[in-house]
Amino acid sequence: MSIEVVTSPGGIEAWLVEDRFVPAFTMHYAFAGGSAQDAEGKCGLAFLLGSILSEGRASDAVSFDSHADALGLRHKFYVQKDAFCGVIETLSEDRFYAASLLRGMLGQPLDPAVVESGRQRLIDRVAMRLVDPRYVASTCWDAAVFAGHPYARPIAGTHESLAAIDTGDLAAYRGRVLARDTLKVVAVGAIAPSELGSLLDEAFGALPPTASLTPIPDVAPAAGGEQVVAELGVPQSVVVFGMGAVAPDHVDYAAALVLNNILGERLLEEIRMKRGFAHEVRSSILAWRHTSMLRGSVVARNAMVDRVLDLTRHEFRRMADGDVGADDLDRAKRALIAARAQLNLGDNNRTAARLLDGALAGFGPAYLHAQRVRIGAVSDYDARRVVRRLFDPQNLSVSIAGAPVVQAEAS
Amino acid sequence: MTVAAVSEATFAQEVLGSASPVLAVFAADRCRPYWDMAPAIETVAREQSGRLKIVKIDVDKLTGIKADYGVRGLPTLILFKGGRPAARRVGAFMCKESLEEWINFELIRSTLTTYSAELPRASGFRLANGMEVAVIPDHRVPVVTHSLWYRVGAADEPEGLSGVACLLLHLMFKSRDDVADGEFSKIVTDLGGRHNAAGYRDATAYFERITSDQLRPVMELEAARMAGLRLAPGEVERERRTIIEQRRSAVDLNPVMRLREKMDAALYQDHPYASLTIGKVDDINRLSRKDALRFYKRHYAPNNAVLVVCGDVTEEEVRVIAESTYGKIPANPDARSRQRAQGPEVLTPRRVRHKDPRVVRTVFRRMYVVPSYVAGRPGEPEALDLLARILCIGPSSRLRARLVDTASLATAVGGEYRSEVVDFGTLAITVVARDRQLGVIEAAVDEVIEDIRSKGPTETELVRAKKALLADYVYASGSQAKLANRYGCALAAGRSIAQIEAWPENIARTTVDDIVRIAAQYLEIDRSVTGWLQPSRS
Numbered sequence: 001m002s003i004e005v006v007t008s009p010g011g012i013e014a015w016l017v018e019d020r021f022v023p024a025f026t027m028h029y030a031f032a033g034g035s036a037q038d039a040e041g042k043c044g045l046a047f048l049l050g051s052i053l054s055e056g057r058a059s060d061a062v063s064f065d066s067h068a069d070a071l072g073l074r075h076k077f078y079v080q081k082d083a084f085c086g087v088i089e090t091l092s093e094d095r096f097y098a099a100s101l102l103r104g105m106l107g108q109p110l111d112p113a114v115v116e117s118g119r120q121r122l123i124d125r126v127a128m129r130l131v132d133p134r135y136v137a138s139t140c141w142d143a144a145v146f147a148g149h150p151y152a153r154p155i156a157g158t159h160e161s162l163a164a165i166d167t168g169d170l171a172a173y174r175g176r177v178l179a180r181d182t183l184k185v186v187a188v189g190a191i192a193p194s195e196l197g198s199l200l201d202e203a204f205g206a207l208p209p210t211a212s213l214t215p216i217p218d219v220a221p222a223a224g225g226e227q228v229v230a231e232l233g234v235p236q237s238v239v240v241f242g243m244g245a246v247a248p249d250h251v252d253y254a255a256a257l258v259l260n261n262i263l264g265e266r267l268l269e270e271i272r273m274k275r276g277f278a279h280e281v282r283s284s285i286l287a288w289r290h291t292s293m294l295r296g297s298v299v300a301r302n303a304m305v306d307r308v309l310d311l312t313r314h315e316f317r318r319m320a321d322g323d324v325g326a327d328d329l330d331r332a333k334r335a336l337i338a339a340r341a342q343l344n345l346g347d348n349n350r351t352a353a354r355l356l357d358g359a360l361a362g363f364g365p366a367y368l369h370a371q372r373v374r375i376g377a378v379s380d381y382d383a384r385r386v387v388r389r390l391f392d393p394q395n396l397s398v399s400i401a402g403a404p405v406v407q408a409e410a411s
Numbered sequence: 412m413t414v415a416a417v418s419e420a421t422f423a424q425e426v427l428g429s430a431s432p433v434l435a436v437f438a439a440d441r442c443r444p445y446w447d448m449a450p451a452i453e454t455v456a457r458e459q460s461g462r463l464k465i466v467k468i469d470v471d472k473l474t475g476i477k478a479d480y481g482v483r484g485l486p487t488l489i490l491f492k493g494g495r496p497a498a499r500r501v502g503a504f505m506c507k508e509s510l511e512e513w514i515n516f517e518l519i520r521s522t523l524t525t526y527s528a529e530l531p532r533a534s535g536f537r538l539a540n541g542m543e544v545a546v547i548p549d550h551r552v553p554v555v556t557h558s559l560w561y562r563v564g565a566a567d568e569p570e571g572l573s574g575v576a577c578l579l580l581h582l583m584f585k586s587r588d589d590v591a592d593g594e595f596s597k598i599v600t601d602l603g604g605r606h607n608a609a610g611y612r613d614a615t616a617y618f619e620r621i622t623s624d625q626l627r628p629v630m631e632l633e634a635a636r637m638a639g640l641r642l643a644p645g646e647v648e649r650e651r652r653t654i655i656e657q658r659r660s661a662v663d664l665n666p667v668m669r670l671r672e673k674m675d676a677a678l679y680q681d682h683p684y685a686s687l688t689i690g691k692v693d694d695i696n697r698l699s700r701k702d703a704l705r706f707y708k709r710h711y712a713p714n715n716a717v718l719v720v721c722g723d724v725t726e727e728e729v730r731v732i733a734e735s736t737y738g739k740i741p742a743n744p745d746a747r748s749r750q751r752a753q754g755p756e757v758l759t760p761r762r763v764r765h766k767d768p769r770v771v772r773t774v775f776r777r778m779y780v781v782p783s784y785v786a787g788r789p790g791e792p793e794a795l796d797l798l799a800r801i802l803c804i805g806p807s808s809r810l811r812a813r814l815v816d817t818a819s820l821a822t823a824v825g826g827e828y829r830s831e832v833v834d835f836g837t838l839a840i841t842v843v844a845r846d847r848q849l850g851v852i853e854a855a856v857d858e859v860i861e862d863i864r865s866k867g868p869t870e871t872e873l874v875r876a877k878k879a880l881l882a883d884y885v886y887a888s889g890s891q892a893k894l895a896n897r898y899g900c901a902l903a904a905g906r907s908i909a910q911i912e913a914w915p916e917n918i919a920r921t922t923v924d925d926i927v928r929i930a931a932q933y934l935e936i937d938r939s940v941t942g943w944l945q946p947s948r949s
Binding site for chain 1: 430431432458460461462492493522525526529530531549551552554556600601602603604605621622648649650651652653656657659660663664722768769771772805806807822823843845875878879880881882883885886888889890891892893
């Protein structure tokens with residue numbers, strides 16, 4: 001698989017994986033900003049914008065959704081903490097129409113009626129999520145460890161914040177954030193570089209040249225707190241746990257990935273395999289633009305939450321004590337290297353999504369290869385040095401949603 | 412003017428080099444029929460602006476081009492796609508509708524002709540022990556998706572042992588391999604691969620995604636656990652607990668799933684499709700190691716399995732490895748699945764209500780028993796695929812237009828045609844209500860359904876649905892996992908590679924009359940169950 005960097009006549013850059021396996025292509029793109037740029041008191045702004053753009057009406061009064069549907073085009077917008085993103089997938093024969101449709105969606109005059117119905121739908125969705133322990137535990141974790149920082153706010157907003165947003169706010173956000181200078185694009189599929197160039201100009205050429213983003217400070221997640229955030233009448237609780245980690249450009253990033261993989265395997269082994277306390281056990285290293293963290297989750301029966309927390313802390317303690325063997329390291333390195341050896345690929349959309357993640361993190365097109373090399377180079381010495389610093393159970397912050405049986409922690 | 416005239420100089424760029432399809436109308440000012448249809452041409456050009464370009468070619472001036480394309484009668488319409496003529500017709504259309512119908516039909520036909528040559532295809536063979544194999548080469552990246560499908564699922568579970576297929580699926584990952592020293596799951600991960608499994612009503616599938624150089628060890632491992640499941644003591648108990656957890660989070664906590672569970676039971680009655688694949692809690696609690704092993708011995712055999720390999724590999728390579736792994740396992744003459752109870756026999760409208768404190772939005776759901784791809788007559792399942800799309804899938808569906816866009820009764824409409832099953836398919840409609848007026852929604856749904864049963868869809872609706880389904884088919888063909896699913900599901904249900912690959916053409920061939928017939932016959936209230944999901948006070 002080769003990745004070519006294409007620059008359009010209008011100066012828009014994209015990564016292209018030209019591939020003729022099927023006569024279709026997909027384009028994933030992102031503007032820096034995301035929900036962290038939501039105006040004060042109006043969280044959910046970016047999310048609402050993303051959910052109404054395709055429902056607006058083109059110049060012929062027919063909705064963009066309906067135009068897209070007539071050709072079997074797929075498209076969506078989605079929002080992360082640091083990015084406003086979109087996907088458009090089309091048969092090759094309709095590629096230019098797809099680009100002009102995208103231009104229309106991004107630049108349309110916002111219709112207050114469409115905004116209103118989008119707001120209602122979002123308020124409904126948020127209400128539904130408030131009884132979902134997974135959503136509640138994770139948004140509460142963000143709120144607790146990033147208190148006072150834009151990362152603390154939920155991407156989808158709240159009933160009150162959504163109600164406070166008007167069409168002018170949405171237009172202002174769009175004008176500030178959807179600009180060419182922070183745009184990253186990845187295209188995968190049956191398209192030649194020159195064609196992609198004219199497509200990029202058609203789709204994004206009308207956007208303002210520069211974004212005007214509110215500066216966001218760097219932040220580290222607050223360490224050491226436990227909270228039962230929500231008593232939901234459900235038989236299972238969701239536990240979200242985590243602590244600060246290192247950013248992708250940090251010298252210890254590869255070691256952190258390897259060590260987290262070992263931790264994840266051990267938690268799975270102890271909590272699920274050996275005891276069957278939980279079906280789902282996860283842990284990963286996350287990097288947002290202004291912070292980085294190790295974050296995991298467990299879905300467990302209420303009565304087992306206490307035991308799960310004990311086991312989790314115990315495994316962190318084992319790691320922090322340096323109980324990491326050479327064979328653990330070997331296995332984890334092999335698994336991570338293989339996962340970056342294009343295992344995710346062989347699927348146009350997954351390939352594009354994976355590469356866009358890299359582009360957003362500031363990497364070059366060869367970053368998957370570079371990461372393999374860095375992971376392979378993690379030595380026993382690096383691992384031991386990093387593990388003591390990174391996995392101290394004192395630093396764990398925990399949020400729980402459900403009806404857990406938890407004893408007050410003896411400190 | 413939306414319809415521009417082209418010259419000798421601009422023809423190459425405007426017509427042959429156009430990104431969108433071009434309808435070239437060859438005519439002359441003296442040609443009366445052209446003037447008769449000119450308003451229709453103008454309207455279509457305006458409405459399809461961006462998707463289709465229409466140009467006029469004056470044959471008295473552009474004699475060279477007229478000769479190049481052998482134009483004699485006037486007017487002649489030639490539809491160009493990608494610089495080549497895709498369709499032609501001599502003679503005017505008398506109205507806008509017939510012009511549009513012709514254009515749409517020819518566009519779909521040419522999409523299909525162009526694409527059928529470009530889409531990945533499978534080839535297949537059978538091992539001496541009866542195991543079926545399909546290979547879909549994909550050389551984009553050095554990765555292979557290996558999937559093994561057993562022709563047995565939750566619908567084949569004996570009475571009182573619901574959930575045994577799912578338990579066995581879990582236990583398969585616990586099978587120990589002494590050569591590689593470890594459990595299946597761990598060994599595959601250590602090889603750098605990923606694995607997954609899925610339990611369906613009529614099939615159970617195991618997937619591994621590995622770099623292509625690891626195909627042999629993975630096939631050896633998969634064959635080893637087909638030949639003999641080796642379990643450490645205590646595994647059954649642990650996996651049973653995990654499944655109960657899984658059921659809790661996937662079903663018990665999810666009011667929509669609880670409604671579905673009740674509706675399936677009401678719709679299928681005595682037929683095994685009546686219960687969810689994960690099983691009933693009471694049954695799961697009773698399952699023993701012996702139950703799991705008996706089920707395994709009876710159904711897991713090469714002559715009851717289908718292998719689908721998609722990725723950076725050739726048919727010959729797969730054949731060589733398959734013969735030396737799966738090929739060594741003797742067939743089990745007693746391996747039998749698919750001995751199903753008949754039913755549902757009592758055809759009468761059924762109704763289910765589920766009240767739950769966790770419900771935030773009330774939901775209306777309707778399901779019909781319809782033919783599946785296996786049990787349906789030729790053309791029926793394709794007509795149902797299109798009908799489902801026109802009725803309830805996508806932003807332009809009839810039900811969405813009626814319930815969301817016009818009446819504001821609902822916030823969302825969705826649906827699905829579950830088609831790759833052995834005995835019966837289902838067509839399901841789901842409506843998320845804005846307020847709690849489920850009675851009003853139900854009446855509106857019934858009205859829309861009655862209308863489509865008597866009058867059918869419009870040509871435009873049908874063409875849109877065809878294009879959307881064909882596009883979905885092409886997109887899915889770009890994913891190894893989805894290709895493995897497409898072939899695996901259908902082959903396990905008993906269909907052939909040729910039948911699977913004829914789907915796009917069958918879709919293209921379906922007519923409005925086919926849809927009317929299928930809707931009138933199967934969207935009959937007696938074949939349905941209606942479900943209401945409502946909030947209750949906790």
